[in-house]
Amino acid sequence: MTKYPQAALLLTLLSGCSIYDIKQLVALPDTALLIRQHDDGHNTLDAVVARDTATHLNGVRVNPEQVPVTDSHSLAIKKNAPPISPIVTLEQAQKTLIQYVADVEEQPDRIEKLSAAAERLAQQYPDDALLQSLWQRLSRYSGWQPVNSIINSAGIDFVSIKGWQPESPFIRIRRALLPPVAETEQIIFADQRLVLFMNNLSAVTLQIDARLDDVPFLPESPTQLIYQIDENPTQSLSLVDKADWRRFTLAIPTGEHIVRFYQQQPVGNQYIKLRFDEAGVALSVAQERPYFVSTTDAPFEFYSQGPAVLRIDELTNGNVSYRYQNVTDGWQTIRLPPTDGKPRSLFRVSQRVVNLKPEAPRNRVVQRELIPVPAPTMLLKDPVMSKKVALIDTFKLGEQEDGTLSAGLDVVRRNNQQESGATLPLEQFIQHRVNYRYFDEPNDVYWNTLGFFRVREHGNPSFGMDEAAYYNPDWLPFTVRSNAKVIAQVPDKQLEWLAQWNISIAQAYNLHPKTRLIxxxxxxxxxxxxxxxxxxxxxxxxxxxxxxxxFTPYKADHTQGLTPALTLEHKPWLDTVWSTKVSVGSNENLAITRPDHFATETHWQQLLGSVELDASYRMTFYQVDADRTTSSKRSYAGLGLNWQHWTSYQDRLEANLQYSYDLERRVNLGTLSFTYHFGEGRGLRDFAPNEIDFRDIRVRQIENEQNNVMRDIN
Incomplete structure (x- = not known):
C-alpha cells in the first residue's frame, strides 16, 4: 500500500441518499475505507484512511438525477404535515405509559403502534422521573434509522468533522463523562463494528494500537477486542481498564480485503480506542459526514410512514442541534425548508423503527455495603396500658381558635409630626390599651381591634377604638390594608370627636433574592x-x-388625601434590614401634580438576640399653598429598641422604647411601651405580616416546653 488517492466518495454508504436504488461501488485501488457498522445492518461512512491528508469534500453537492438509477416501487401518498399531539395531564401520561410498558413486554409486536405515542408523552414531560424511566424501558424495543424515501433536496454536502462526534443525543451526554478522544483515534462504542475496506497493490503490514477507556467511578470490566480479516477465523485481544496502549500487527495480502473490529461483550459507558499505523507512519484520518441541503427554491422533502417520530439534526456554524417531529398514521410528506429565514440549511433525518428482539441491557451494578448503625441508647417508656388516664390541658382545647388578646401600657411624650408651624405644643399622656387579633384563615384576613384610654397631662382624658384589617388572598395581585378609628374627648364641657378611614394597597417586586421594591x-x-x-x-x-x-390645624385643613410611595428594602443578612422610602402627599383636591408635601425616611433594623434596634431618619418638606404662606421642613432622627420574650406557656412579653429628636425645634420626644400577649398556643398566627419584624427568627424563639399531656392515674 504505497500510494493513496486524496479522496474517495462512496454513494453506497450514504444511507438515505434518495428514493432510488443506487448501484453499489467498491473501494478504489490502493485505498482504505473505514466504515462504522451497526447491528441493524446500517452502515455509516466515517473516514477515509490514507497516508496523505484526505481532501475534505466540504461543499460537494451530489445531484441524484445525474446518477444512474432504477425506479423504486415503494408506495407513497402525499399528505400535509401532522398536527401537534394533544396535551394531557401528568397523571394521565404516567398511567398511559405504564399500560404501554405492560402491553409491549407481554407482546413486543405492539411497540409498532405504541412507540410514537409513548415518545410524545416522554417529550411532553421531560422533568418527570417516573415518566422518563418508563420511556427508557420502552425505548429498548426501538432504534434510529436514517430516512431513505427522499423526494427532493438541493443536493448533499460532505462536512468534515474532527475526532469522535457521535450523532445520538444520548451518546453525546455520555461522552462528557468519558476521557477525551484524540482526532487520530477511532472509537468502538457499545455494539458498533468498525470495518476497514482495503484494496492493496502490494502486501501491507498494518500496526494497530488498542486501548480500553471507561468511566472512572464504575467497577472495572475487562473486555475482548475481536478482529477478523475477510472470512478467516476471528482473533481476540484482552484489554483492561487503566492499562496502556496494546499494539498488534496484521499482515494484509495484495488485493481487496475487509478487516472487522468489534467488542465481544460490550457494557454501558465503555469504549475501545484504535489507532492505525502502516510502515511506521501514522495514517491520517479525515472524517466526513453527509448532510442534505435545503434551500428556499429546493427544500428538503421526504416520505415517512407513521405513526412515527423523526429526529432532525441540523448543522449550523459547526454546531449540531436536534429536534423531534411526530408523524401521524399513514404515509406523510415531510418538508424541511431552511430555518430562521436562512438561504440554506443542512439536515440529517432519522426515524425511530421497531426492534422486536432487543438485547438485555448490560449495565454494571455497583454493590454498596451498608454501614451498620449502633442500637439506640435511649430507652423508650412503656406505653400506657391503663384504662384510666388524666388529660392535662396546658392549652385548653378550643381556645386556640379564639384569637390573641394583648394588654399594654404606653408612656408618651410627642408633638404632632404633621404640623408645619414654627411652634408646636407638646403633649404627654399615659395610655392603657387592649388589642384583640384574629386571623380569619378561610378568607385570608388578619383583624386587629384596639381600644384605648388616655390620661393626659393637660386636659381631660380621651378614649377611642381602631379596627384594622390586612387582606392578601392568593387571587389578588396586591396587598390591601385598611383601618377605621374613632377618638373622642371632652376638652371642657362638650364631647369632641374625630373619625378617620385609611386604605392602602401595595405590591412587592423581588429585584434580587435579598432586595425588593414595594x-x-x-x-x-x-x-x-x-x-x-x-x-x-x-x-x-x-x-x-x-x-x-x-384636633390639629393640619387635620382640619386636610380632610382627605392621597399618598403614593415607593419603598426599597434590602436584606443582606437574615437579621438585618436596610430600607428607604419616598412619598408624596396631596392636598384635599387629590392633585398629585401639586402636592402638599414630599417625605422621605431611611431605616436600619438590626436584630441582636431578642432585641431589635431601629435607627432612622425622616424628613418632610411642606410646600407653599392656600393654607401655608411659607414652606417649611420637619426632620427627625430616631432610635428604637424592641425586646421580646416568650414564656414557657407561649405567652409573649414585649417592651418597646422609641426615641426621636426634632432637629428643627431641638425637642426630645419618646414613647415607652409594655405589652403582654396571651398566646394560648397560637404563637404569631394572629399577627399580620407587617406587624412583626424578623418573623422567621422570632418564630424559632418560641418556647415549646409545655404541651398537653396524658398520664396514668393508677
Missing amino acids: PSLSYFARAMSLRNSLRVRADPNFKLKVDQDV
Missing part, C-alpha cells in the same frame, strides 16, 4: 367636630387641652 398607594378621609369651631380661636390654651388625635 410601590404603594394610600388614601385617607376624616371628619371631625372641631373643624369649623370658634372655640379653637377664642381660647389660646385650647390646643393644650385637646388631644392631638382629636
Whole structure:
C-alpha cells in the first residue's frame, strides 16, 4: 500500500441518499475505507484512511438525477404535515405509559403502534422521573434509522468533522463523562463494528494500537477486542481498564480485503480506542459526514410512514442541534425548508423503527455495603396500658381558635409630626390599651381591634377604638390594608370627636433574592367636630387641652388625601434590614401634580438576640399653598429598641422604647411601651405580616416546653 488517492466518495454508504436504488461501488485501488457498522445492518461512512491528508469534500453537492438509477416501487401518498399531539395531564401520561410498558413486554409486536405515542408523552414531560424511566424501558424495543424515501433536496454536502462526534443525543451526554478522544483515534462504542475496506497493490503490514477507556467511578470490566480479516477465523485481544496502549500487527495480502473490529461483550459507558499505523507512519484520518441541503427554491422533502417520530439534526456554524417531529398514521410528506429565514440549511433525518428482539441491557451494578448503625441508647417508656388516664390541658382545647388578646401600657411624650408651624405644643399622656387579633384563615384576613384610654397631662382624658384589617388572598395581585378609628374627648364641657378611614394597597417586586421594591398607594378621609369651631380661636390654651388625635390645624385643613410611595428594602443578612422610602402627599383636591408635601425616611433594623434596634431618619418638606404662606421642613432622627420574650406557656412579653429628636425645634420626644400577649398556643398566627419584624427568627424563639399531656392515674 504505497500510494493513496486524496479522496474517495462512496454513494453506497450514504444511507438515505434518495428514493432510488443506487448501484453499489467498491473501494478504489490502493485505498482504505473505514466504515462504522451497526447491528441493524446500517452502515455509516466515517473516514477515509490514507497516508496523505484526505481532501475534505466540504461543499460537494451530489445531484441524484445525474446518477444512474432504477425506479423504486415503494408506495407513497402525499399528505400535509401532522398536527401537534394533544396535551394531557401528568397523571394521565404516567398511567398511559405504564399500560404501554405492560402491553409491549407481554407482546413486543405492539411497540409498532405504541412507540410514537409513548415518545410524545416522554417529550411532553421531560422533568418527570417516573415518566422518563418508563420511556427508557420502552425505548429498548426501538432504534434510529436514517430516512431513505427522499423526494427532493438541493443536493448533499460532505462536512468534515474532527475526532469522535457521535450523532445520538444520548451518546453525546455520555461522552462528557468519558476521557477525551484524540482526532487520530477511532472509537468502538457499545455494539458498533468498525470495518476497514482495503484494496492493496502490494502486501501491507498494518500496526494497530488498542486501548480500553471507561468511566472512572464504575467497577472495572475487562473486555475482548475481536478482529477478523475477510472470512478467516476471528482473533481476540484482552484489554483492561487503566492499562496502556496494546499494539498488534496484521499482515494484509495484495488485493481487496475487509478487516472487522468489534467488542465481544460490550457494557454501558465503555469504549475501545484504535489507532492505525502502516510502515511506521501514522495514517491520517479525515472524517466526513453527509448532510442534505435545503434551500428556499429546493427544500428538503421526504416520505415517512407513521405513526412515527423523526429526529432532525441540523448543522449550523459547526454546531449540531436536534429536534423531534411526530408523524401521524399513514404515509406523510415531510418538508424541511431552511430555518430562521436562512438561504440554506443542512439536515440529517432519522426515524425511530421497531426492534422486536432487543438485547438485555448490560449495565454494571455497583454493590454498596451498608454501614451498620449502633442500637439506640435511649430507652423508650412503656406505653400506657391503663384504662384510666388524666388529660392535662396546658392549652385548653378550643381556645386556640379564639384569637390573641394583648394588654399594654404606653408612656408618651410627642408633638404632632404633621404640623408645619414654627411652634408646636407638646403633649404627654399615659395610655392603657387592649388589642384583640384574629386571623380569619378561610378568607385570608388578619383583624386587629384596639381600644384605648388616655390620661393626659393637660386636659381631660380621651378614649377611642381602631379596627384594622390586612387582606392578601392568593387571587389578588396586591396587598390591601385598611383601618377605621374613632377618638373622642371632652376638652371642657362638650364631647369632641374625630373619625378617620385609611386604605392602602401595595405590591412587592423581588429585584434580587435579598432586595425588593414595594410601590404603594394610600388614601385617607376624616371628619371631625372641631373643624369649623370658634372655640379653637377664642381660647389660646385650647390646643393644650385637646388631644392631638382629636384636633390639629393640619387635620382640619386636610380632610382627605392621597399618598403614593415607593419603598426599597434590602436584606443582606437574615437579621438585618436596610430600607428607604419616598412619598408624596396631596392636598384635599387629590392633585398629585401639586402636592402638599414630599417625605422621605431611611431605616436600619438590626436584630441582636431578642432585641431589635431601629435607627432612622425622616424628613418632610411642606410646600407653599392656600393654607401655608411659607414652606417649611420637619426632620427627625430616631432610635428604637424592641425586646421580646416568650414564656414557657407561649405567652409573649414585649417592651418597646422609641426615641426621636426634632432637629428643627431641638425637642426630645419618646414613647415607652409594655405589652403582654396571651398566646394560648397560637404563637404569631394572629399577627399580620407587617406587624412583626424578623418573623422567621422570632418564630424559632418560641418556647415549646409545655404541651398537653396524658398520664396514668393508677
